[in-house]
Amino acid sequence: MNPKEIENKFPYSGIPTFYKLQHTTNLKNVDVALIGIPFDQGTTNRSGTRFGPRAVRIASQNYGIYMHSDEGAYDLEQKKHILHGVTLIDYGDVPILPTSTATNMKMIYDTFKKIIESNVFPVGFGGDHSITFPILEAFDVDFDIVHFDTHLDFTDNVANVKFSHASPIKRASGLKTVDNITQIGIRGFTDRKANYDEATKYNSKIITASDIFKNGIPWTLGEIPETKNIYVTLDIDALDISTVPGTGTPEPGGLNYIQMRQILQNLPKKGNIIGFDVVEVNPLYDAGNMTSQVASRLALDLLGSIYSK
Amino acid sequence: MNPKEIENKFPYSGIPTFYKLQHTTNLKNVDVALIGIPFDQGTTNRSGTRFGPRAVRIASQNYGIYMHSDEGAYDLEQKKHILHGVTLIDYGDVPILPTSTATNMKMIYDTFKKIIESNVFPVGFGGDHSITFPILEAFDVDFDIVHFDTHLDFTDNVANVKFSHASPIKRASGLKTVDNITQIGIRGFTDRKANYDEATKYNSKIITASDIFKNGIPWTLGEIPETKNIYVTLDIDALDISTVPGTGTPEPGGLNYIQMRQILQNLPKKGNIIGFDVVEVNPLYDAGNMTSQVASRLALDLLGSIYSK
Amino acid sequence: MNPKEIENKFPYSGIPTFYKLQHTTNLKNVDVALIGIPFDQGTTNRSGTRFGPRAVRIASQNYGIYMHSDEGAYDLEQKKHILHGVTLIDYGDVPILPTSTATNMKMIYDTFKKIIESNVFPVGFGGDHSITFPILEAFDVDFDIVHFDTHLDFTDNVANVKFSHASPIKRASGLKTVDNITQIGIRGFTDRKANYDEATKYNSKIITASDIFKNGIPWTLGEIPETKNIYVTLDIDALDISTVPGTGTPEPGGLNYIQMRQILQNLPKKGNIIGFDVVEVNPLYDAGNMTSQVASRLALDLLGSIYSK
Amino acid sequence: MNPKEIENKFPYSGIPTFYKLQHTTNLKNVDVALIGIPFDQGTTNRSGTRFGPRAVRIASQNYGIYMHSDEGAYDLEQKKHILHGVTLIDYGDVPILPTSTATNMKMIYDTFKKIIESNVFPVGFGGDHSITFPILEAFDVDFDIVHFDTHLDFTDNVANVKFSHASPIKRASGLKTVDNITQIGIRGFTDRKANYDEATKYNSKIITASDIFKNGIPWTLGEIPETKNIYVTLDIDALDISTVPGTGTPEPGGLNYIQMRQILQNLPKKGNIIGFDVVEVNPLYDAGNMTSQVASRLALDLLGSIYSK
Amino acid sequence: MNPKEIENKFPYSGIPTFYKLQHTTNLKNVDVALIGIPFDQGTTNRSGTRFGPRAVRIASQNYGIYMHSDEGAYDLEQKKHILHGVTLIDYGDVPILPTSTATNMKMIYDTFKKIIESNVFPVGFGGDHSITFPILEAFDVDFDIVHFDTHLDFTDNVANVKFSHASPIKRASGLKTVDNITQIGIRGFTDRKANYDEATKYNSKIITASDIFKNGIPWTLGEIPETKNIYVTLDIDALDISTVPGTGTPEPGGLNYIQMRQILQNLPKKGNIIGFDVVEVNPLYDAGNMTSQVASRLALDLLGSIYSK
Amino acid sequence: MNPKEIENKFPYSGIPTFYKLQHTTNLKNVDVALIGIPFDQGTTNRSGTRFGPRAVRIASQNYGIYMHSDEGAYDLEQKKHILHGVTLIDYGDVPILPTSTATNMKMIYDTFKKIIESNVFPVGFGGDHSITFPILEAFDVDFDIVHFDTHLDFTDNVANVKFSHASPIKRASGLKTVDNITQIGIRGFTDRKANYDEATKYNSKIITASDIFKNGIPWTLGEIPETKNIYVTLDIDALDISTVPGTGTPEPGGLNYIQMRQILQNLPKKGNIIGFDVVEVNPLYDAGNMTSQVASRLALDLLGSIYSK
Known part of the structure; x- marks a missing residue:
């Protein structure tokens, strides 16, 4: 084996990009770009999701060693290859400034706009949930949103702040491009009736x-x-909190991984997936990097169901 | 928003009382008093439950920000408000001395006696399981016990010690006020046949x-x-151990949160709940404070089913 | 109680052997020998399983206090004693040298050979999965293998290394004594199609x-x-990763403890169990020692179903 | 002992206020007010200082049990009482909103303004270093600044942001009330020459x-x-990093505790101390809460040298 | 190398006794017996020292691999062998019951009495500091005490409890066998003037x-x-707290290791050392087991200066 | 600021290379190449140094944001720029195979050979100490070794293994190119007299x-x-252990950072430094990443004194 092959074969080796993909901002002939968004200024409780992309990159090495540019990865349970012939890259991180929410929203928008206009499928890794809205803004086409969460995120504002992680879906609901919103996994005492009414309205x-x-x-x-x-x-x-302790507001009573995967794997039957994000991974509260592991796996599951039809 | 409103809105802010409730020992016009019991001298293995109340208080901030003295909290899954118009307080901690089990039992008793005599509903957060017996002693009425646990806690004594966390239910069984005992979730190799026989007897x-x-x-x-x-x-x-690693003797094969909640939410149909405790949270072995989170949620679930009929 | 009785009664007390058993290499009149194998040189990602045996020994104290040389342990859920009249010992650790895989393989073989030839039932605690092959070699009889894992471990070699934790089942498949191999729990993107084909072949x-x-x-x-x-x-x-974060390559989508126990408890109906190992416990990534707790419990479950017929 | 005496005697008991002081916003007859400022939006690297005040409160219990409203605390090394007859309170936390730096600066200012105008000595516990500027603004008198830090904090702006934790001393230098600035402990490669020139200028x-x-x-x-x-x-x-790993940017080569204390204890000889803050405690990266312990001790050392003359 | 030699050569291997010594209660021909005392019921703050002996045993493996029954260990800095020809054993743990302080004090006494009467030098590893008094009681000869601590431990009682970790030296001062007491390292605000007066008296x-x-x-x-x-x-x-975060009440301003060792190594010049203990190691608050490492090293330093004259 | 400038300005942003340097294997016009060597198979105790390079890369972000390709970094204490006009790169990791020590030694050799032959100054980040020997082999010129360590590393072999982390200096001593060896910081009971004699010889x-x-x-x-x-x-x-808990065998009584830096900064006066390595950083036992922080700082200190003459 040559050095590159060795680095690609062992998770502990190499500067960790998402899934051991090439780190580049050259979008030519690229199918999928994975982008880190180390933004946690929209967080209303536990800080630390700014280190989410880095932790997910490290966890994703476990899958990267089995992904090959030519044949993709083999899913033993589905008995088929996923991502066969698909070109994925690690686009790096969106540039994020501390404290400047507006500028950061703009930079997230700009980054995704560029990717989308290059006809590349964008995948964002947060960061807190505020990062979703500027991504949505970057699409020109009309689309539905499928939203997995404990919370509705339909709060209009938190003390007049309109771009915190409590409001991305409310913000999205104001976009002309957004049509149906389906919110899955919602639970608990962790929101107000007013926000529920807002969502219902x-x-x-x-x-x-x-x-x-x-x-x-x-x-x-x-x-x-x-x-x-x-x-x-x-x-x-x-x-569920037993699977993802390392997040801002972990809650019991949530979906297990099997349920979540089953939904994700069937989503492409509902329509053309145009992009997605995975947010709120917080390595500072995690154990054995398990939350990052699950996040990196779910992203791969969804990519696999999109790109193996 | 004024300062108090802001403090009530964000989990990271303010001296953490249970659910961000008022800390007071004034019981007038109070419906429910939550009390910490930082006692772990009855522990036969991992010490640390004395820090349980403090950890649960911190975790409970996540719910406190959604509880309002007027309208209670909204349960999105049940589509109803709980604790509507109910006045809850954080009564603080029972004074606990190191090493003096007898004195501490007396102080737990005294604290709960005072609360019960004021017609206030008592909720105790342990501490190890030894704290339950003096609470039970403080009631004058006859009652059944519903006991959730891995272990029977029916050991008569541990090396002649009668007030360890192995014996609270045995002690309870000797009270004239106690009638039926139902023990739920019991499992494993972690007790002796003799104790099982004792419980059966x-x-x-x-x-x-x-x-x-x-x-x-x-x-x-x-x-x-x-x-x-x-x-x-x-x-x-x-x-189950996957949900509550932060406890004295975590065990696999236990209930998941959904099962536990379902039982708790239906208990008020079985009779008038007169008080409850949640024990054995040990933050020194926890990850991301998940065990404390679940404990603070289950207490709220039970309170919600009692106070939303 | 005399001093020994006290030590046997509390998990925090005493030098921790497996399940508080006697530490001896005298195999006379012994039924079951538990052996630690602190070997992690076959690890291709997270190091640390060399500390697995020590962590499992500490976790197993929780069960050791309820095991009695005469009557065994009482399983409250099955309502029967297990290991009644069975003599178990902690045989200590296989001597392991750093870096010398071949010598270590030989020493694992020698240790187990001696135990098997003394007609003692061997139980190995790893260590990484490489330790299984030399154990298998030590048996003279023909046997089937029941293999629980995320991965097939059917890789012929990793960069010409034939004795890493990716290859034990491939190695086993070359033994004349090995007949059927059943591989349970396999999942994910974490192997290559070629290895699947190898297993299928x-x-x-x-x-x-x-x-x-x-x-x-x-x-x-x-x-x-x-x-x-x-x-x-x-x-x-x-x-599943929610139950065992402390392992080399934790994965979501795995069995829960109840499922695993149910299979283990029924295995003795399929044939005469001649030995077993539990591998890949890595305490450096664990939370509250939960992975070690589950490992020590499953070993007891399996022993209990073998020795309570 | 009555319950309050017991709670005051044991660090594990009671809702943790700073040094077990009374929590009140009533400033009448108060000498010193301790205030938490859970603000970390000015952080340019590791988030989490918003949990600093809470961690310091918990650590300070160790000293609180030896402080008495009447006689203060006895310093065995100096062989004298400190804080004799001094009334200290825990004023609670400044209300902090997520993401709204300007509003937060205003609320810090307002809180300290009110305290200072009541002739109460203010002590702030951060939070990141951005919190110092609004405190300084709240003083009407002229004063020097004694600033302990690894960094100069003389950056004019970070990407046009003027209120991050890189800029508090630069901001302070623009106040008419501020005269001499002494910066102690500065070191390393962790600033630019331009900022050094700015400070020199x-x-x-x-x-x-x-x-x-x-x-x-x-x-x-x-x-x-x-x-x-x-x-x-x-x-x-x-x-030094060996004493305070739990901070945003720990650095080797810093002062040890003895050196720092010696300076603090002699500061009152240089002039009338009008207030102080301790910032950048980040419990998410700490071990055994040691950084919070040291922070709570240094604050007491300084208070003790001010209030024992 | 044979198996025993290998186990003795690598820290990760073998059931961890103190310094890899033989575990036996046979005192014949033994010079020094090391005993664990997993007692933490005398703790007034952070629980967990009951796991101290186990953590010190694990840390001490690093030295055990260099100790040889014949030639002792070679101290490179002193350029001499220590413990040459000295027979040391791990006597195991004193049996400790939860909650029964009086019984436990008696069992500590009995264990040490037996060792002392066998003319074996006793070394105790705590556990909290309460364990010292019963050890002292077990000596028949008159002796001075050299006491290293942050605290005087001269509190007569804590809420009438006379055997907590606040009182061992006060208790010792009442023994007829005890003459001079020298207390070294005392510091801080962590005691009352009354206790200082008591010590002075x-x-x-x-x-x-x-x-x-x-x-x-x-x-x-x-x-x-x-x-x-x-x-x-x-x-x-x-x-100092930077060296020992893993203890019940870590404090800044303490001795560093070099200072402590220098004192210990010169103590044998002051008189005949008849025994010693190392207490208050609490692994639940440690980082990388550093506190246990230092504890196990200091015990060896002291033993080395006693047994290399 | 453009995106690249932002990424270079904040430690939390970007895929973490050493000091935020460019990741490339193109050696043209390069002065210094930093290389990770994720090898820990030579470890005789705590595994995990294979994750050392990754942890040091993350810690080094704190310095990277102040290093500029044109002007280098400004050292406030020395009042001068270091690394002015020097081109440094992150060369990535040496390809390391699990279990194949000989092959890995060869690959380390090959990587460094290539760098040295390109007249680029090599800096290696381990990994365990075994990695030093193949680096030394790659030099053609004669040179002295300055070796900082607790241990002599002069063991000829560990159970016939000649390339473990106990032997690199013994191996080096056999090279014809190696002349004087100076060993600094050596201490403790952690080696045998025989090895000392070997070094002396x-x-x-x-x-x-x-x-x-x-x-x-x-x-x-x-x-x-x-x-x-x-x-x-x-x-x-x-x-000292207080500064570097996160290593394989941390020991008290070691140098503090100031002492170490002072030696490193004066080394270039002794001769032409031709390369160096920093080894034995083990993040699995660290607190707040402090050991990695110190390692990344010391490397910069040494580079700075070489490249600012």
Whole structure:
């Protein structure tokens, strides 16, 4: 084996890019760009998600060693290759300034705009949930949103702040490009009735964790409308606290990994996925990097179902 | 927003009381008093539960920001408000001396006696499980016990010590006020046959974790007798080790949060709940404060089902 | 109580042997020998499994205090004693040299050979998965292998290294004594198609985690062939990441403890278990020692089902 | 002992206020008010100082149990009581909003303004170093600044942001009330020449850590000018990394605790101390809460030398 | 190498006894017995010292691999062998019951009595500082005490409890066998004037940390009186917090390791050392097991200076 | 600021290379190449140094933001720029295979050979200390070795293994290119007399930690011979345990950072430094990444003194 082959074969070796992909901002002939967004100024409780992209990159080495530019990765349970012939890159991090929310929102927008205009599929790794809105703004086409979360994120503002991690879906609901919003995994005492009413007024479809535990995944999938384009935003706290302690507001009563994967793997049947993000990974509260591991796996599961049809 | 409103809105702000409630020992016009009991001298293995109340207080900030003295908290999954118009307070900690078990038992008793006599509903956060017996002693009425745990806690004594965390239910069984005892979640190799026989002799109803996994929650609820008054004691280790690593003797094969909540939410149908405790949270072995988070959530779930009828 | 009784009664007391058993290399009148194998040179990612045996010994104190040389331990859920009249010992650690894989393989072989030839049932605690092959070599009888894992471990070599933790089952498949191989819990993107083909060519029976979630445990048990002799090798990462963060390559989507126990408890019906190992516990990435706790419990579950017929 | 006495005697008991002082915003007859400032939006690297006040409060329990409203605390090394007859309170936290730097600066200012106008001595616990400027603004009198830090904090702006933790001393240098600035403990490669020039241009006196190690503490004290009023701002990273790992940018080569204390204890000889802050404690990167312990001790040392003359 | 040689050569291998010594309670022909005392019921703040002996055993493996029954260990800095021809054993743990302080005091006494009467030199590893008094009681000869600590431990009682870790030296002062007491490293605000007066009344010699930093080690040694017999009790918190974060009440301003070692190595010149203990190691608050490492090293330093004359 | 400028300005942003340098293997016009060597198979105790390079890269971001390709970094204490006009790169990691020591030694050799032959100054970050020998082999010129360590590393073999971290200096002593060896910081009971004799026989100059504490740094510098070429190998455990808990065998009684820096900064006066390595950083046992921080700082200090003459 030559040096590069060795580095690609062992998770502990090499400067850790997402899934051991090439780090480049050259978008030519690229299919998918993965971007880190180390932004946590929208956080209303535990800080630290700014180190999320770095932790996910490290965890993703475990999968990177099995991904090959030519044949993709082999999914033993599905008995098929995913990402066969697909070119993915690590685009690096969106430049983030401390304290300047407006500038940062602009830079997230600019970065994704450039990627989208190059016809490259964008995947964002947060960072807190505030990063979703500027990504959504960067799309020109109309699309539905499928939103996984404990919380509705439909708060209009937190003390007049409109771009915190409590408001991305409310902000999204004001975009002309956004049509249906489906919110999955919602639960608990961790929001106000007013925000629920706000979501309901928009006609957002709310599927609570309790609904899923009662009715099952096929029912859940049936609730998600078929459409032309879908953007997926996955707050890692939609999963149960036992699987994701390393997040800003971990909650019990959430989905397990199997349920989440089953939904993700069937989403491409509902419409054309145009991009997604995974947010709220906070390595400062994690154990054995498990939350980052799960985040990096779910992103791969979703990419795999999009790119193995 | 004024300063108090801001402090009430963000989990990181303010001296952390339970659920951001007012800290007071004035019981007038109070419905529910939450009390910390930083006692771990009854511990036979991992020390540290004396820091349980403090950790639960910090975790509970996540819910406190959504609880309002007027309208309570909104449960999105049940689509109703809980604790509407209910006045809760953080009564502070029971004074605990190091090494003086007898004095401490007396002080726990005195504290709860005063609360109960003021017609205030008491909720105790341990501390190890020894704290339950003096609480039980403080009630004058007859009542059943619903006990969640890995262990029977029916050991008569540990080397002649009668007030360790191995014996609270045995001690309780000697009280004239105590009638039926239902023990839920019991499992494993972590007790002796003699203690099982002791429990059986008392006619305690033992529902093992295996029974629940086999027969389901509705069956489990059916096994709990209807009665006039019920006291609930919840050893957090009744839950599975994946959800509660931060406890004295975590065990696999326990209930998950959904199962536990489902039981708790239906308990008020079995009788009048007169008080409860949550014990054995040990932050020194926790990850990301997850065990404290779950403990603070379950207490709220139970309070919510009592106070939203 | 005399001093020894006290030490045997409290997990925090005494030099920690497996389950508080006697530490001896005298095999006379012994039924079961538990051996630590602090070897992690076969590790291709996170180092640290060399400290696995020590962490499992500490966790196992929780069960040791309830095991009695005469009557064994009482399983409250099964309502029976296990290990009644069975003599178990802690044989200590296999001597392991740093860096000398070949010598270490030989020493593992020698240790187990001696135990097997003394008609003592061997239980190995790793260490990484490389330790399984020399154990297998030490048996003279023919046997099937039941293998729990995320990964197939059917890689012929890693950069010409034939004795890493990626290859134990491939190595085993070359032994004349080995007949059927059943691989349970396999999942994910974490192996190559070539290795899958290799396993298939051998005619190994692969039961993926997805298969088990879809078809259930009774079906799974039905898939395991009945035979004369069975060796069981349990890579702790076969379990879900929420239960075992402290391992080399934790993965979501794995079995939970209840499922795993149910399979283990029924294995003795499939044939005569001749020995087993539990591998890949890595305390450096654990939280609250939970992974070691689960590992020490599963070993006891399996021993209990073998020795309570 | 009555309950309050017990709570005051044991560090693990009671809702943790600074040094177990009374929590009140009533400033009547108060000498010293301690205030938490859970603000970390000015952080340019590791987030988490918003949890600094809470961690310092917990650490300070160790001293609180020895402080008595009547006689103060006894310093065994100085063989005298400190804080004799001095009334201290925990004023609580400044209300801090996520993301709104300007509003937060205003609220810090307002809180301290009110305290200062009540003739109460203010002590602020950060939070990141941005919190110092609004405190300084709240004073009407002229004063010198004694500034302990690794960094000069003389950066005019970070990407046009003028209120980050890189700029508080630059901001201070623009206040009409501010006269001499002495900067102690400065070191390393962690600033630009331009910022050094900026500080020099202001005529700030820079005493590097190397200067102190070479010339000793008496020399250091000699370098600090005598004046009328002094405000002290202590960035905990002025200390060596071995003593304070739990901070945003820990650096080797810093002062040890003995050196720092010796300087603090002699500062009152240089002028009238009018207030101080301790900033940049970050519990998310700490071990055994040691950084918070040292921070709470240094604040007490300084208070003790001010209030025992 | 044979298996035993290998186990003795690598720290990760073997069931961890103190310094890899033989674990036996047979005192025949033994010179020194090391005993663990997993007692933390006398703790007034952070629990967890019951796991101290186990953590010190693990840390001490690093030295055990260089100790040989025949030639002892070679001290490269002193250029001589220590413990040449000395027989040391790990006597195991004193049996400790939870909650029964009186019984435990008795069992510590009994264990040490037996060792002392066998003319074996006893070394105790705590556990909290309460364990020292029963050890002292077990000696028949008259002796001085050299006591290293942050605190005087001269509190008569804590809420009528006479055997907590605040009182061992007060208790010792009442023994007829105890003559001079020298207390070294005392510092801070962490005791009351009354206790200082109590110590002074006894005529205890108090050498504060400040005294040592001012006057140096030779002066310190000069202050310790020469005598016939000396018992040494070393509370690990006498060292600075930067070296020992993992203890019950870590404090800044303490001795560094070099200073402590220099004192210990010269103590045998002051009189015949008859035994010693190292207490208050708490692994639950440690980082990288550093506190246990230092504790195990200091015990070896002291043993080495006693047994290399 | 443009995106690249922003990424270069904030430590949390960007894929972490050493000091935020360009990651490239193009050696043209390069002055200094920094290389990670994630090898820990030579470890005889705590595994995990294979993750050392990655942790040092993350820690070094704090310095990277102040290094500029044009003007270097400004050292405030020395009041001069270092690395002015010097081109440094992150060359990435040496490809390391698990378990194949011989192959890995060869790959380390090859990597450094290529760098040296390109007239680029090599800096290696381990990994365990075994990595030093193949680096030394790659030089053609004659040179002295300056070796910082707790241990002599002069063991001929560990159980016939000649390339473990106990032997690099013994191996080096057999190279024809190696002349004087100076060993600094050596201490403790952690080696055998035989190894000391071996070092002495070679005529290695041993400067123990005690020597340095007694005689001071200028004396120490006087002991290091002047010569033509010097290679420096720095085992991080030469520093005191309070500064570097995160290493394989941390020891008390070591150098503090100030002492170490003072030696490093004067080394270029002794001869032409031709390369160096920093080894034995183990992030799995660290607190707040402090050990990695110190390692990355010391490397910069040494580079700075070489490249600012």
